[in-house]
């Protein structure tokens with residue numbers, strides 16, 4: 345029987361190296377308000393070191409310059425990279441480029457790979473994924489309205505998108521569009537590659553958010569609003585088969601959610617460390633916070649919940665590695681809403697323990713808190729994942745045929761009396 349929670353020593357050495365590297369070389373950068381160009385300059389030598397170590401773009405197969413690591417190994421790496429928003433950049437697996445490179449690797453033609461994927465991996469191009477629309481519910485993508493109509497050798501795209509992360513700094517967009525509104529719900533949409541400089545692509549702003557409340561166009565990690573007005577691209581920019589948009593998205597989202605959850609654990613652990621440190625030095629009402637039962641509960645509950653989320657996530661990753669994405673579907677929904685809750689709760693407790701200091705920008709907790717809030721709805725809101733889990737769980741049940749609950753004690757007792765009648769008779773005789 346194989347049931348193993350250990351990491352092989354060779355890979356653990358990589359993880360130890362990453363932990364030290366991210367903490368020493370990348371965490372300090374967070375305190376500086378860097379422009380994109382400065383970030384890229386600072387990253388270049390770090391990326392070289394990551395490549396030398398053989399950890400660059402590890403999410404991809406070896407023929408694309410990656411390591412072909414499975415999801416468990418990747419998950420363990422993402423736990424470390426999640427501790428800093430800049431860390432994935434140094435390792436060539438920053439969102440959304442990492443997901444987009446997976447899409448291109450999965451569905452791209454050899455020409456598309458040459459033109460878009462290889463430069464993306466080399467860091468010469470940047471990309472965005474453009475699906476969500478302000479006018480339709482992102483949690484129900486069958487409602488998508490952006491249309492692509494075939495006109496000779498071209499697709500003509502019209503629509504309105506927003507929250508296309510990194511679009512304002514991207515070279516090309518992977519746009520989810522309806523190509524056949526009459527098809528079955530999940531076969532209506534397709535993905536099309538659109539270079540940002542195509543006439544008709546109008547990136548109007550980076551939407552200010554809880555995470556970045558001030559509007560600043562062209563920010564790394566910004567979320568762009570885009571109008572597509574009679575945007576014409578060659579027919580060969582279609583990614584995969586016509587109508588395969590959701591299928592491709594689904595294949596990308598499974599691993600992506602595992603990476604998110606592991607990155608959230610990296611953030612949660614940083615908040616947890618701050619909670620523990622604070623509890624040991626802050627005195628109030630005659631003792632340090634660590635002596636207060638409430639704070640002890642926060643620490644214990646946080647430790648338990650992070651451990652649960654970590655094991656659940658790695659288990660989902662293991663299922664993906666040993667079976668496939670569909671086998672891990674329920675596990676992925678479980679971790680998506682549970683992991684987001686754990687992230688929010690741990691940060692909230694750490695922030696509470698720091699009082700005004702936690703609320704201030706003198707600590708990263710308030711920024712973590714704002715970052716964490718979005719986790720409850722991007723890549724599928726909590727409610728949708730909960731509903732999906734409940735649906736899958738309930739498939740294993742059916743209502744009692746006679747309407748009486750199967751654990752109903754009087755009914756079970758009557759059945760047991762009949763089953764053990766001899767035994768009961770014997771006991772009565774002995775009396």
Ligand SMILES: Cc1cc2nc3c(=O)[nH]c(=O)nc-3n(C[C@H](O)[C@H](O)[C@H](O)COP(=O)(O)OP(=O)(O)OC[C@H]3O[C@@H](n4cnc5c(N)ncnc54)[C@H](O)[C@@H]3O)c2cc1C
Nearest residue numbers: 473474475476481482483507508509718721722723725727
């Ligand atoms: C930081 C961030 C980055 C993002 N990056 C990208 C990106 O790169 N590309 C992109 O295309 N999009 C991106 N998005 C958008 C994201 O994918 C959507 O916000 C998400 O899919 C939800 O869609 P919506 O905002 O339209 O909410 P809606 O679909 O309008 O849902 C609103 C709320 O309705 C409720 N709800 C919905 N369905 C149900 C249900 N079945 N049962 C009960 N309640 C329900 C939920 O509470 C949900 O939060 C990003 C968003 C954020 C915050």
